[in-house]
Every structure is written in structure tokens, then in C-alpha cells.
Amino acid sequence: MDISLFLLFLLACSAAGATGAMFPPGEWYKTLEKPWFTPPDWAFPLAWTTIYLLISFAGARVAVLNDNAYAMAFWAVQAGFSTLWTPIFFGLRRIRGALLVMLPLWLSVLGATLSHFWLDFWAGAAFVPYLAWVTVAAALNLGMWRLNPKVEPLRVDKL
């Protein structure tokens, strides 16, 4: 694996990671009704850090292979949407809007997992925890939307 490529993909992940640090849950999140399978708060940064390391490894392995077009395109799509989710949920408190972001995010992670597997077994395997986690995250988002029908979005542009 080319370490410079690994670090570049990790840099891409750090944009999504920064949203977790910049938009912390705060009091509002505590007041939400949560599904019974909600993980404890400490599990989130741990899961995401592991995922970022694994998919940066996967990206670096696949980037040097021929015929990597779809794998690299799906990698880029998940980079965008994983950065978008947190500001929509914790910044704007748009639970339904965040759920809509989950759709392209989940599909791009599925596409990345399959296209990485097609090129390289270990790269595909490195995407599996991400696919599992984003499935749980989508279920959590759906559960919070159903359990908190009266949450008002935060209109930051009106403040």
C-alpha cells in the first residue's frame, strides 16, 4: 500500500470527521427520544475512526489498480455525503433531511463495497464494517424521525 495515497484518503475522511467535532450533539440531542438499539455516545467516534482508517486503506489499495473507475467514483460520493449528514442533523436539526442524506450515503457505501470487492478482496472486506455501521445509522435516523415527530428545525439563517 502506498502510504501517501492512504494519507490522502484519510485527509478526505477528516472532512467528515471534522463535522463530528464541530457539530457536537449538545443538549438538544439528549432531549430526543431514541430507539432501543441506540449505541452509547462513546461508540460513535470509535466506530468512525475505525471506519476512516479501513476505507483509507481500501482506497489506497484500489486507487493503484486498473479498472477502478466505479470504485473511485463511489468512494468520492460517500466522502461528500458522509460530510453532509452531521451538519444537517446536528446543525439544522433536520431529522427528516438527514434521513434523505442517508439514502445516497447508504447506496454509495454499498456501491463502494461491491466495487472494491470486485477489484481486491481485502479492500472490499475493509468496507464491510462501514456498510454495517451506516445501516445501523440509517435505522437510528429513521427511528429518531418516527419517535420525535414534533422536533422543529433550527433556522440558523433566521438567527
Add this chain to the structure above:
Amino acid sequence: MDISLFLLFLLACSAAGATGAMFPPGEWYKTLEKPWFTPPDWAFPLAWTTIYLLISFAGARVAVLNDNAYAMAFWAVQAGFSTLWTPIFFGLRRIRGALLVMLPLWLSVLGATLSHFWLDFWAGAAFVPYLAWVTVAAALNLGMWRLNPKVEPLRVDKL
């Protein structure tokens, strides 16, 4: 050019594009002192739409080529940081924080421009307007930071 790849890269751009729609400037932005070279409001969505179409074209051309590792890695890095900038600036009103995001964004666009040129002339050329625009955007961000030293960040987690 493979139209499915073009649409996948355009989908990645739509994550960044969504931040512009979800975090509109609002009254706060109007109150900011702006540098003399600030473009009119209508220029921003026009410039970004043009850029998204051009870099999706570039991504689709380069994704099918061999030895595209760095081009694809830089493409993914800009996808993350271009999605991060707007929520930091308009969501959190962190003018200095947004300026820090500009650094990896500008470098990744420079890296993408050079690495795309190295593989394909038209793909590299398609990144040039983005490099020019992000240079202007970084200068605007720097100017707004210097002209508005007393702006308070919005602590959305405390609301």
C-alpha cells in the same frame, strides 16, 4: 465519456451543492463587511453549478484511465472539504474555521488540477475554473475574516 460515471461524480458534487441550499446566507451574511472584490450573490450558484459539471466531466474521463490513483484521491479530498466549508461558515459562523478548511480544499483542487492534466488535457483544463474560483473564495474568506474581527460563532449545540 461514460455517462454513468459522470452522473456518479455529479452526485458526489450534489452533497456540496446541497450545503448551499440548506445553509443559505441569511441576514447575518448581509451584515458582514465584505472585500471590494466580492461577487454578487447570483454569481455563486452559477459558478458552483458550472464547476460541478466540469469536474464531473473531468472525473469521468480520468476514472477510466490507468495510473489515476492521485487524481482520484485528490478528487475525493475536494469532495469532502467542499461539502465542509458552507456549514462551518454559514452554519457555525466560524469565519476563521472556514478559512482553515480553505487550506486543504485549495491544495486538493491544485493537486486534482495537476494530476488530471498529467493524465488528460481536457480533464485538467476542466479543473482550471475551479482552481481560479477557489482561489477567489479563499481570498474572500480571508478578507471577511480581517474585516469582521468581532463576529461571534453561533454555538448551535448550546441553543
